[in-house]
Amino acid sequence: MILSQEKLLGLLQKYPPEKQHTLAVFQDIQQECGYLPKEHIIEAAQYLKTPLSQAYAMATFYRSFSLTPRGKYVIKVCDGTACHIKNIHEMRDTLARILDIDAGNTDKDGLFTLETVSCLGACSIAPVMQINDEYFGSLTVEKIYDILAKFYEVESYEKERSEV
Amino acid sequence: MQIVIDGKSCNAAPGQSLLEVARHNGIDIPSLCHHEGLPGRGCCRLCIVETEDANAKDANGTANAEDANGTANAKDANGTADAEDANGTADAEDTNGVADASPKRSLVISCVYPVHDSMTVYTKSEKVIRLRRTLLALLIEHAPDAEGALPAYCLEYGVTGYHGLLNIRKDEKCILCGLCVRACEELGNSAIQITRRGVDKIVAPPFDEPPQDCIGCAACARVCPTHAIDCLNDDERRTIWDKTFPLVKCAACGKPYATADELEWLKEKLLDTELNLAYCPKCRGRASRF
Ligand code: SF4
Ligand code: FES
Ligand code: FES
Secondary structure, eight states, X not given: OOOOHHHHHHHHTTSOSOGGGHHHHHHHHHHHHSSOOHHHXXXXXXXXXXOHHHHHHHHHHOTTOOSXXXXXXXXXXXXXXXXXXXXXXXXXXXHHHHHTOOTTOXXXXXXXXXXXXXXXXXXXXXXXXXXXXXXXXXXXXXXXXXXXXXXXXXXXXXXXXXXX | OEEEETTEEEEOOTTOBHHHHHHHTTOOOOOSSOOTTXXXXXXXXXXXXXXXXXXXXHHTOOHHHHHHHHHXXXXXXXXXXXXXXXXXXXXXXXXXXXXXXXXXXXXXXXXTOBOOTTEEEESSOHHHHHHHHHHHHHHHHHOTTOOTHHHHHHHHTTOOOOOOOSOXXXXXXXXXXXXXXXXXXXXXXXXOEEESOGGGOEEEOGGGSOOTTOOOOOHHHHHOTTOOSOEEEOSSEEEETTEEEEEEEOTTTOXXXXXXXHHHHHXXXXXXXXXXXXXXXXXXXXXXXX
């Protein structure tokens, strides 16, 4: 979702026009839009008096920023050591198969984005994944099916309701 | 101040880097990411050397040496003649300390290491050579297609390159030293940066598109130690970063010497100076002399 000129300006003007606020501004845009739209990066750089090259470098450096629209649900599969030895790759492959995408991509309905992260910081319940703000630990392949099924259920319910 | 590099006594001024002093005194230290006109960042580590620090040695010295210093100070307060005596003793003790405790050497990055008084430097010790070989092997692994200084150093150090250990494109030339980015920041218009991260890191303009901010000065391509940036010139045009610029010819000698965008940009930047931008730097110098 791209912000209106007004809304973007409102967001930018919360910060003084200085380079040091680039990260905070990008976090706000990411929060609002679900990604960093190109035109917003350009306008933010102008407002913050920062060379576009530096703003872009920052936008591409952090994992928490995305330059393409992400799905309604972002699945972060842990790729850390603890999860690795607990066979997280099986869960990842299962997710990839069900959603028909590789890690780093969004499915064709724009519903799920599949990503890997280096450690979710919840190693004690490895193997772990995170969907939006919710953690799912002690995963098994069966659990993956159950979890995804619930999300699809909610989705189709909401869809039906909106059609009525 | 005086420092000793590879046994040669060298003149040095405070604030100079070790690399600078060495080169000034005719001692070459290999370097990739260093350019004398740009701030050093110490990225490639190839300019690594070993140092021995007389002062540090004192501080770590034996109890005996410290004792002697203590004596010297005490006598100093008592009288000049005695103090001199004591100093003599202290020095003697000091040398003894050095003789039996082998002095501590440390590794430093000479392009960013500031010189200080009475240091001793080894630029070609066994350890340094071994480390440089490792560094070169890793660099060529990362940039198998590099041209210029990197393959030349590999040859010199007997590093036979590329084993395909890393998952890197075989035609990669860039070692990610960032020299081009620094050049663009200092001389150009900050049009490029090191973007992305980890194994995907590359030098690129925003959105991997022809950069709007680029003025075609080609400073990046000129400083690159591995010739990783394509810059094509003919008589009329320069193409760099997938952007093509018309070239401007010098009013005196007729050689193309800058892009139109670069001159536009200079005019804006140097508003009140009276540089005659119709001439190339050479002819401009000549013209001002008459
Ligand atoms: S393009 Fe050249 S100067 Fe720039 S980072 Fe790569 S090797 Fe260094
Ligand atoms: S390794 Fe997976 S949460 Fe830490
Ligand atoms: S020249 Fe690259 S680190 Fe010194």
